[in-house]
Amino acid sequence: MxxxxxxxxxxxxxxxxxxxxxxxxxxxxxxxxxxxxxxxxxxxxxxxxxxxxxxxxxxxxxxxxxxxxxxxxxxxxxxxxxxxxxxxxxxxxxxxSRFRVLMTDLSEDLNKEDLEQIKFLLSNQLSREKMNTKSFLDVLIELERLDLVSPERVDIVEECFRDIGRVDLSKKVTAYKMSVETSEQPSSREQNRRAPVIRQGQPHHIARMSAPLPVSRLPSIGSPIERYRFNTNPRGLCVIIDCVGKDGVLLEQTFKALHFNVVLHRWLSADETLSALRSISLQRENHAGLGFVCCVISRGTVNQLLGTDAHGDGLPMNSIRRLFTADACPMLAGKPKLFFIQRYSIPELAQWAGHLETDGCDGLAVGNGIPTDADVFWSHCWTDEHQLVQEQHHSVYLKALTDALHKAQRRKTHLLDVHTEVNGAIFEHNKRNPGADYHMDVKHTLRKNLYLH
CATH class of the missing domain: 1.10.533 (Death Domain, Fas)
Structure with a gap:
């Protein structure tokens, strides 16, 4: 040169x-x-x-x-x-590159919460280092290195945007994908001039087979969405860990009424919480039902739960989910796993910088190609811990959740619609009580509709 x-x-x-x-x-x-x-x-x-x-x-x-x-x-x-x-x-x-230009533009439209949800959906593909990144472009580069994304293969990106509710961005990726596919098609004159070619080597057609993704799939147009079989009695195990002595009994009553076998632990430290959850995850008899529910009420920081501890290492919230992935609990593969977390926020201090490690493993797939992080519903609500000093305090989030679940039992209501009701209740509460705000983060990798009637 x-x-x-x-x-x-x-x-x-x-x-x-x-x-x-x-x-x-x-x-x-x-x-x-x-x-x-x-x-x-x-x-x-x-x-x-x-x-x-x-x-x-x-x-x-x-x-x-x-x-x-x-x-x-x-x-x-x-x-x-x-x-x-x-x-x-x-x-x-x-x-x-049109592909890189598009991805750069899309990264500009993502906020911090969008990026965290995308990393959650891709947690089985991303290394621990990339899970800590603050850049969507770093995530894309990692996916390209793994040969999961390329200029001709953008299904993962398209579906991630769709699953986090960014339909506007998903449509941009769809339009790009269609333009790429159109440019690859031979002209009508070329088709008449040569023998037909079966185009089975296009990367975006084999991506789904080579590495199952922890994101929910949409059905083909016109086909009904499958639903999870979740109507036995009992449905499965529900474990509740109440580290603040509030609302654990309310959750216990609710999930018993929904035909779950319920185990309630109260006043556990972070270490005891991890030990209890790890023990439950390792007991095969706990996972013979059609699904699993985990509820935790605890003080904590942005990423960690402290249980009853006043200081020391906390339990990373992501570790709770990893204990029940398909590879950690093969009997839960393909079954819905629901997590409901009420966190009472305390200030971020240096002594809580450490964390407890778990035995959870992040493999790619188990059984019939089901991603280890598929079939997860994660609902996390947080508010300030000062509310716990109120003598008759009860979580607005958990009250709205249990009310909505009881209604869902009486009528055909999808779990996502249940949370729409919860969102409405929290919105109304925040409007009336500006000094006692509740915040919610809901994300999922459900592959089918889920009803609790």
């Missing part, structure tokens, strides 16, 4: 020196690199290499990069072109 001329070297230096760290990370991604190093020198070296690759149009490559980053000030200062001029050029000629 010919060396980069002095003019382009100067342009590269001016671009990189004008960008922040987040913009450098996006630039590296747009350059189709898998490198996580977004330091200034590394980015400059990457741009030099890409400019050499685009020998016929290095100027277009660099101007499109700055345009995609929204740095129109750099375009005007370095390349002496306006935003409109570049837009007109890109209508006819685009050099950056």
């Amino acid at each position: 010919a060396p980069v001329d002095q003019r382009h070297l100067q342009e590269i230096n001016l671009i990189v020196e004008s960008l922040g760290s987040c913009e450098c990370k996006k630039l590296v991604y747009l350059c189709e690199s898998f490198d996580s190093d977004s330091s200034a020198e590394s980015v400059k070296d990457l741009l030099k290499s890409k400019v050499q690759e685009h020998g016929n149009a290095p100027q277009l490559f660099l101007t499109e990069l700055t345009w995609r980053l929204g740095r129109f000030d750099i375009m005007k200062r370095v390349f002496k072109v306006s935003r409109n001029e570049v837009e007109q050029t890109l209508r006819c000629s685009q050099v950056l």
Whole structure:
């Protein structure tokens, strides 16, 4: 390759020196690199290499990069072109990967909660390091490395957006996918000229078989959605751990009325909570029913529950779920696993930085290709712990939940509709009591409809 001329070297230096760290990370991604190093020198070296690759149009490559980053000030200062001029050029000629451009745009539309839900859905595919990332682009790079995502294979991304309720983003991915598939189809003249070809090697057709995903599937148009078989008596085990002495009995009465075998533990520490849950997860007789329910009421921080402990290591909430994945509990594979968490928030302090480890394993699939994290419904509510000092305190969330579950028993109501009622009750409470707000996080990987009637 010919060396980069002095003019382009100067342009590269001016671009990189004008960008922040987040913009450098996006630039590296747009350059189709898998490198996580977004330091200034590394980015400059990457741009030099890409400019050499685009020998016929290095100027277009660099101007499109700055345009995609929204740095129109750099375009005007370095390349002496306006935003409109570049837009007109890109209508006819685009050099950056359409796939990476789309993913970068989508990442801009995701908020922190969306990203956390996506990482939850993909927790079996992502390494522990990537589960801690704050960047959707890092998640995408990991999926590309695992050969689960590519410019021709975007099913995972499409379905993740759909499952977290971001239908607007899912539609953008669908439109891109359709354009890719259309561009791959031969013209009618070519079809008449050559023998038919069975296009069975397209990556997006084999993705579902090569690595089952922990996201719910939508049925084909016109076909009814399957429902979980969940109407036996008893339905399965419900374990309730009440570490604050409030509402455990209310939950016990509710799930007994719903025909669950109920085990209630009260006043457990974080370590005792983990021990009790681990013991339940290892006892095969506990999972002979058609599903499993776990309810925990505890003080805690954003990611950890403390039980009755005033200090020390907490129990990571994610560890609770991992104890009951399909590989940790094979008898629960394919069965709905419901988690209801009421957390009373305490301040984040340094002494709670540690955590308890569990034996949970994050394999890919068990049995008939069922993802280990499939069939999970996770409902987490939190409010300030100061409410516990009230003598007659009861959780608004748990009261709304039990009321809605009792109604669902009397009529054909989907579990998601049950939570719509809970959301409404919490919204009305927050409106009337601005100093006692409740917050909810609901996510799921259910593959079928779930009714509790």
